[in-house]
Amino acid sequence: MSALPTAVVAHPKSVPASPALILRSSEFRRGREESWRELEALIGRAERRGVRALSAEELQRLPLLYRSTLSSLSVARSIALDRNLLLYLENLTLRSFLCVYGPRTSVLEGLLDFFRQGFPSAVRTVRWHFALALICLLVGVIAGFWLTLVDEAWFSALVPSALASGRGPSSTRTSLLDDEIFAPWPGPAQAFVAMSNVLFQHNTMVGILTFSLGVAAGVPTVLLLVYQGLGFGAFMALHYNRGLLGDFIGWVAIHGVTEFGAILLCGAAGLAIADRILFPGRYGRVESLALNGRMAAQVAIGAMLLFFGAGILEGGFRQLVASTPLRLLIGAATGLAWSLYFMRAGRGSPK
C-alpha cells in the first residue's frame, strides 16, 4: 500500500507507466488495416457472386492478401488484446481460407470428370468388395431357386406381394407369357414416365439402403444382397417350373444386367465402408471412414445413375422388344459395355 492512487490531470510525464501511450497493437493495426479491408472486399464479392466475379489481377492478389492476413492473425494473437480485432481477423482468415481453398469446379465439369475418371477408378478400387457382393447375391439366387423349385409356397414368402403383382404359384404358363414376358407396350407416357420412375425410385431406394447400411458393419448390406438374390431365384424357379426360364432370362436381361450391376456396386460400396469400420487400420474409425468414404460414395452415386439407365430400359424399352434372342443380345451388349467401361475408362491418365 505504498503508492496511493492519485488523479493526474494532463501531465503524462509524471508517471513512467503511461508515457505517450503508443500501443504496439494499434500501430500494427494502422499499418495493415488497408490490406485487410482490401481482402474483405474481395472475399465479400467472391462470396456473393462466386470466385469467377473477380478479375485476373484480383485473383492474383487473393492468395497474397490471404497469406499476409494469416500472418497478421498470428502476430495479432501474440501482441494484441483487442477482442474485436482478433475476432475480425479470425473471421476474415477463415472466410478467405474457404475461398482460396474452395472447390473450383462447376456441377457440369464435376460430372464430366466424374464419368471420365472418378467413377470407373473408384469401382476398380472396390473390385474385391464387388466380388464379395456378387457371391452374396449368387448365394441368394441359388437358395431362392432351390427352395422355390422344391415347394412353390416359398415364392410368396420370398417375394413381397407388391413386387410379385399377381404372379405366384397359381400363375399359368400363358398368363405369365401374356401379362409379363410379352405384355403389350403401354405407350410412351405410361412407359417412360410412370413405369420407369416407379422402378427407378424403388431401385434407388434399395440401392441407397444397401450402400448406407454398410455403416452398420455391413451386416444389413449382406442381408439385403442375399434377399434380392432370394427373390430373383424364386422368380427363376417359378418360370423354370413352367418351361419359361429362357424367356424369363431374356425378359430380365434387357435391364437386369444394368440393374444388378448397380445393386452390386451399391453393395460393394457398402461393404467397403463396413471394411473401414471393422478394420480401420492406422487411423481412427471416423478418420478412416472419411478417407475412404468418398471413394465408396462415388461408387454409390455412379450406381444411382446406372439405376436410372436401368429404369429407362425396363420401363420404356423392355416391352418394345418382343423377342427373346434380341433381348438376350441387348443384355449381353450392355454387360459388355459396362465391363469395358469399368475396366478401361480413365486408366493411366493422371489423377
Place this chain on the structure above:
Amino acid sequence: MTTGHELASTFLDGGGRSRRELMTPEGVPLTVDLADYGERAVAFVLDFVLCSAATALIYLLFILLPFGGTTGIVARSLVLFIAFVVRNFYFIHFELSWQGATPGKRMVGLRVVDRRGGPLVPSAVVARNLTREIEAFLPLGLLQSPMGSGGASWEELSLGLWLLLFAALPFVNRDRMRAGDLIAGTMVVALPRRVLLGDLVESAVRYSFTDKQLRAYGAFELQVLEELLRRPAGADTKRLLREVCEKICRRIEWSTPLPDAEIGGFLREFYTAERAFLEREQLFGKPHPDKHYPSNATGSGPPLG
C-alpha cells in the same frame, strides 16, 4: 493454458458454442464455431422450401408443354423425379460454387468445411449431399410410395428404426456430423460475417494509472470491458458502465470521485492503459489471463515502475 481471449469468448457467448480448431495448410490454427442444431434445421427448411418451389415451377412448365396425359401416376412420378433431380442439383451446385454454402445456409450464416482443414473437394460435396437422400427423403418417399399402404410391415418398422438412428446421429457425436458429413469428412460451422470496429484506444491522456493498479486485472476482464464499451449507448448501458466503474475504482483504490459525465472517458482511458500494460507484459512473456493469475504479484521478479 487458456488465454484471456478464450476465457472472454466462453464468458460472453454464454458457453453455448462448441469450438473446434482447423489447421490451415500454412500451419496457422483457426478456431471455428460448430453450427447449432437449430441453425442447421432452419437452413435445411429454407433450402427445402426453395427446392420445392423450383420443383413446382418446373412441373408447371411440363404441364404447359403438350406432354401426354398428366394425371394420376404419371403426374406423381413426374413430380417425384423432378424433385429428385432438382434437390440434388441444388445442394451440390450451391455448395460447390458458393464455397460450402447453400442459400439457406448463407441466410443463417453456415458453411460446410473439411474436418481436417484441407480443401473442400467436389467428391466430398457430392457424397454428403447424396447421403441426404437416405436421411431426409427416404422417409418422405416411403410415405407416399404404393408399397407404403397396407399396414406397418416389419420392413417398414425396421426402416423406420434405421431412419431414427440416422436422425439421431448428429446428437451423439461431438462434431454434430450427420451420416453424410461422416462419410464425406466434413462438418458444418457457423460463420457469421464480422466487421472491424474502430480501435477503442484513447490518445488523449487525462488520467494516469500505476502498474500496481493495472496489475489488478487480466486479459479476460480487459476484453469484457471492451465488449461493454462497444455496447450501443442507452440508459441500460449507462447504468452498467457506472456500476462497472464503481467496481474498478474500488479495486484499484481510486479515490477521486468521478462525475457521471466523466465515466465513459475514464473507462476508455483505463481500458487503454490496461491494454498497453497487459500487451507489454505479454510481449515480455508474462501473460495475465485473468485477475486471479499471478496470485502473488511480487513472486515473479521485481515489480516494474
